[in-house]
Amino acid sequence: MKSNVGILGLGIIGSRVAENVRKAGHEVFVWSRSARAVPNFLASPHEVAEAASTIQIFVRDSAALLEAIQDMLPALKAGHLVMNHATVSKKATLEAAKLVEETGAAFMDAPFTGSKMAAQNGKLAYYVGGDALMLERARPILEASGGKILPLGGVGDAMVLKIVTNLVSAVIVEAVSEAAAITKANGIPLEKLHEALESNANYSTLIGMKLPAIIKGDFEPHFSLRNMLKDADFSRELAAEAKLSVPAIDCTAAAMRAGVDAGKGDLDFSVIGDR
Numbered sequence: 001m002k003s004n005v006g007i008l009g010l011g012i013i014g015s016r017v018a019e020n021v022r023k024a025g026h027e028v029f030v031w032s033r034s035a036r037a038v039p040n041f042l043a044s045p046h047e048v049a050e051a052a053s054t055i056q057i058f059v060r061d062s063a064a065l066l067e068a069i070q071d072m073l074p075a076l077k078a079g080h081l082v083m084n085h086a087t088v089s090k091k092a093t094l095e096a097a098k099l100v101e102e103t104g105a106a107f108m109d110a111p112f113t114g115s116k117m118a119a120q121n122g123k124l125a126y127y128v129g130g131d132a133l134m135l136e137r138a139r140p141i142l143e144a145s146g147g148k149i150l151p152l153g154g155v156g157d158a159m160v161l162k163i164v165t166n167l168v169s170a171v172i173v174e175a176v177s178e179a180a181a182i183t184k185a186n187g188i189p190l191e192k193l194h195e196a197l198e199s200n201a202n203y204s205t206l207i208g209m210k211l212p213a214i215i216k217g218d219f220e221p222h223f224s225l226r227n228m229l230k231d232a233d234f235s236r237e238l239a240a241e242a243k244l245s246v247p248a249i250d251c252t253a254a255a256m257r258a259g260v261d262a263g264k265g266d267l268d269f270s271v272i273g274d275r
Contacts, residue, residue, distance in 0.1 A: 002026050005141055006052030008045055008068050009086070010036050012221065013112070014058030016119035017085075017145040024144035027052075033064075049075035054141055057084045061230060062092035069099050080105035081134055083142075085126070087111050087166070087227070089234050093159045106134045109155040111162035112146070115222035123147035129158030163238065166231040167249050170269065173210050174252045177273020180214050190215040210270040219267040219274070226265035228272075229256040 002025050007018045010032035018038070022028045029040045029051040042048050049055060049072040059065050065088050076082070082100045084093065084107070093109050100107040109129035118124050125148040128135055135151060142149050152158045176197075183193045194211050197203050213219065232253040239246040256272055264271050 003054050003141060004029065004052040006030070006045075006048035006055040007058065008032070008048060008055065009058035009060070009064075010034075010038070011058060011060070012116050012223075013085075013119045013124075014056075016116070017056065017058065017124075020119075020122050020145040021056075021141060024140075026141065026144070045069075045071040046075050048072070049080065053079055054081045054138065055083065056141070057082065057086055059086050060227070061086070062088040065092055065096055066099075069096050073099065073103060076100060076103040076105040078104035081108065081138060082106070083108045083110045083138060085110050085112055087162055087231050087234070088159065089237065090156050090159050090163075093156050097155045106131065107155060108134055108138060109158045110138075110142070111159055113162065113165060117222070118147075119145060125150060127152050127158040127162050129153050129155045160238065163231055163234045166228065167235040167246075169206055170228050170232050170252050170256065170272075171248050172204070172206055173270055174255055174272050176207055176211055177214060177270070180211070181273060213268065213270050214273065217274070219264075219271040221266060221268045223269055224266050225256055225259050225269040225271055228269035229253060229260055229265075232256060 005021050005026045005028050007014055007028060007030045010030060018028050018030055029042055029048050030038060031042050031045055031048045045068040057065060057068060059068055065084060065086055082105055084096055097107040110126050112124040112126050114124040122145050124146045126142050126146045128149060128151050139149060152161055180190055180193060183190055197207055232249055235249055236246060236253060259272055
């Protein structure tokens with residue numbers, strides 16, 4: 001069945017999801033902090049909630065998520081389904097769910113993995129926390145932009161898993177960047193590093209994506225350094241709450257923070273080792 005779908009946030013991912021949801025035949029209403037020349041662009045999250053019963057949120061951070069939900073609250077009611085896809089803190093996820101559910105509407109915790117090209121090609125993987133019946137209602141909409149939909153527990157559980165998987169990605173790319181720097185310092189072409197890694201057990205899709213960009217010095221943003229640092233800090237907060245020591249992500253976060261401070265925050269996070 002076709003639905004009226006609202007999308008909040010038209011950044012790298014949200015804009016491509018909106019296009020794919022339209023292509024799937026749904027009527028799409030959108031809002032973003034920056035006005036866009038796109039169909040059905042509305043003036044506020046409140047107006048989007050009045051126009052659409054299913055809402056997908058792709059804003060930047062916890063504050064933006066809660067601000068958007070506060071703006072929508074007077075329009076939310078039973079029959080609305082609000083899905084948060086932004087990577088935010090677990091605390092913000094639970095607070096957003098409470099605000100939404102107090103109106104009678106339903107909330108799903110649904111962060112994604114995959115960057116610009118995955119969103120463009122409808123191949124995002126959604127990590128879903130929430131009610132199974134609501135997931136079945138949302139499935140046709142998620143399938144418009146997602147190649148995989150993974151139920152992973154309750155609200156908050158999916159967000160924790162998204163945060164820790166990004167921890168792994170950040171540490172791997174920092175390690176690859178350090179390997180590239182050492183290889184280059186020894187006068188070995190970086191293409192040889194790629195060739196060596198391809199036959200190594202540690203080779204992965206992520207390395208295959210990011211090492212060629214590091215070799216070329218091409219840091220066009222697919223997932224920004226600023227956003228990866230935000231997610232690394234969320235993982236460090238979760239570790240601190242559990243009284244866990246996490247030296248690998250602590251060191252990686254420090255390197256990313258230095259890059260952001262140097263003005264590289266809006267470049268792809270593979271710029272992490274570009275010193």
